[in-house]
Amino acid sequence: MDELSLYVLDITMNSVRAGATEITIILREDGEWLWFTVVDNGCGMSAEQVKKLTDPFFTTRKTRKVGLGVPFLTMLAEMTGGYVTVKSAPEELFPETHGTTIEAKFGKNHIDFIPLGDIVETVKTLIQGAPDVDFIFRHIFPTGKVELNCAELREMLGEGIPLSEPDILLWIGQYLSEQYDEVRHAG
Amino acid sequence: MKSLEELMAIKKKMQDKVAVRTSNGSTRIVVGMATCGIAAGARPVLNAFVEGVSEAGLSEDVIVTQTGCIGICQYEPVVEVFEKDREKTTYVKMTADKAKEVIEKHIKGGKPVTEYTIGAAKL
Numbered sequence: 001m002d003e004l005s006l007y008v009l010d011i012t013m014n015s016v017r018a019g020a021t022e023i024t025i026i027l028r029e030d031g032e033w034l035w036f037t038v039v040d041n042g043c044g045m046s047a048e049q050v051k052k053l054t055d056p057f058f059t060t061r062k063t064r065k066v067g068l069g070v071p072f073l074t075m076l077a078e079m080t081g082g083y084v085t086v087k088s089a090p091e092e093l094f095p096e097t098h099g100t101t102i103e104a105k106f107g108k109n110h111i112d113f114i115p116l117g118d119i120v121e122t123v124k125t126l127i128q129g130a131p132d133v134d135f136i137f138r139h140i141f142p143t144g145k146v147e148l149n150c151a152e153l154r155e156m157l158g159e160g161i162p163l164s165e166p167d168i169l170l171w172i173g174q175y176l177s178e179q180y181d182e183v184r185h186a187g
Numbered sequence: 188m189k190s191l192e193e194l195m196a197i198k199k200k201m202q203d204k205v206a207v208r209t210s211n212g213s214t215r216i217v218v219g220m221a222t223c224g225i226a227a228g229a230r231p232v233l234n235a236f237v238e239g240v241s242e243a244g245l246s247e248d249v250i251v252t253q254t255g256c257i258g259i260c261q262y263e264p265v266v267e268v269f270e271k272d273r274e275k276t277t278y279v280k281m282t283a284d285k286a287k288e289v290i291e292k293h294i295k296g297g298k299p300v301t302e303y304t305i306g307a308a309k310l
Contacts, residue, residue: 009230010226063257121230121234156191157198166246167200
């Protein structure tokens with residue numbers, strides 16, 4: 001994968017598949033570092049499963065025997081002088097507060113860092129695939145921030161209009177792109 | 188700035204169509220979006236289908252959805268087309284350009300693009 005935004009898409013898909021109804025994605029850029037955090041209220045994982053996450057030969061899937069999502073992310077983060085941490089509370093043990101938080105840190109100036117790429121496209125893809133999930137997307141720069149809150153959008157649109165409608169996705173794309181333009185001009 | 192008023196205008200337009208929209212969906216285009224698909228380039232393929240179906244005015248009959256890994260990772264991006272009166276068509280090694288062609292010839296024209304199907308790929 002040659003764009004960081006594809007890693008963001010891939011890792012956030014895990015939260016969708018974990019049955020999360022609320023998923024918060026935060027990107028924060030400051031100086032030479034980029035932090036990427038995903039917080040979900042999905043089914044969570046046991047300590048045993050979390051330990052095995054960086055093992056490429058561990059997956060809960062039945063269709064194949066390898067799971068490369070987290071190993072890819074970890075490799076990229078560590079190559080740039082950063083790290084990946086995963087904290088999880090499985091539903092069986094934490095019926096009220098279950099979920100997973102994954103945080104990655106990347107060195108932006110490192111030669112092995114790859115460009116963020118089209119993050120707006122990643123957000124649109126996530127919403128297209130899971131229009132009922134309350135995604136919060138926030139990208140924080142020293143000069144300002146870009147933000148999208150799906151629960152608020154849904155409230156404004158009322159019932160019966162899924163966020164996956166092409167016209168809505170188009171609007172979301174433009175809404176985010178314009179916020180990025182403003183932040184860049186402010187810088 | 189993209190305003191919330193604009194969103195409200197879309198809402199109004201949508202509400203008029205809602206009754207029609209929920210009635211059909213006889214064709215399903217399913218794009219594999221697991222790690223294997225994403226790494227192989229599934230994001231622009233999905234986007235091409237979403238936009239292409241909308242531009243062709245087919246949103247009422249055609250649904251574009253995402254799925255996980257179906258187990259043929261070496262052929263990703265994989266796209267399956269489910270239709271009412273036909274066996275499923277499985278497209279492999281897709282690109283955004285091939286997606287546009289599939290919409291034109293298969294979804295609109297009714298003829299699957301055989302050269303992009305799994306049957307044509309060297310197994």
